[in-house]
Amino acid sequence: MLLILQAACSFSVYDEYKAVLPEPPLSWLEILGEPHWRLEWVSREGTWKTREIAPASCGAGSLKAGPSFERISFPQEWTAPVLAWPYWPEKKIPAGLARPAGALFPWDVRTGRLELSWRAGVDAYLWQRLAAEAAAPGAPGTRPPWYFDWQRFREFMQGDTVQDAVKKDPWTADWKTIARKLAASGFNKNYFAPLNSGTATIRGPDTLWYGMSPFCGEVKTQDGFLSLPLGNGDETWFSTAGILRFSQETSLFISWED
DSSP states (O other), rough: OOHHHHHTTOOOOEEEEEEEOOOOOHHHHHHHHOOOEEEEEEEETEEEEEEEEEGGGEETTEEEOHHHHHEEEEEESSOOOEEEEBBBGGGTTTTTSSEEEEETTTTHHHHHTEBHHHHHHHHHHHHHHHHHHSSSSSOTTTTOGGOOOOOHHHHHHHHHTTTTHHHHOGBBBBOOOOHHHHHHHHHOOGGGBOOOOOOOEEEOOSSEEEEESTOOOOOOOOOTTEEEEOSSEEEEOEEEEEEEEEOSSOOOETTTTT
């Protein structure tokens, strides 16, 4: 995939853009504190770049750690993604648990600034998964992300044909499976259904709980038990009492005091 992208962009003109981060959800800030960020993007050379941003480097939504941290560049002729994964090492929450913010170049450029948002984090993640599908063995015939109709996808995600659960919280959909289907057979509105793996009933402290999606609402303990949605793998929720990790087979509560 990278060799294809490099060849396609060999005659492109490049520029630099200042990345602007979105505000984290209030529940994340109040309980977990200011996040660290892991930036991932496809550079003008067609390779994935990674940069770690500490909380002290961020302020008023912008990256403020100096020129090497502020500006990133892209191939001018292709849609390219930026992912910003929030994480809290002091809370033992690594990058990858909380859902990312993101942006797509050039669609999210505003006068020299690349505006990252939580909604576009879904787009950038789908771009990454489509690229992985294009690079997989037997990939010829798949649809790489730089040919994907992103404007149509964004309009579709805000339209009436998307189920309310996905429109409210797009991370309720299974984007890995969606990417596989899109890469194999093209766009189909029936792919974008919420993942329905049931719920887990778990004993937990009597408080409000919050998920790792910036769109999900709060869940309150009822009579000492929580009812939380299940995904395909491990899930993570947190509260003022601690962090809860669970799957279809097991659950583990860890107090912040432990």
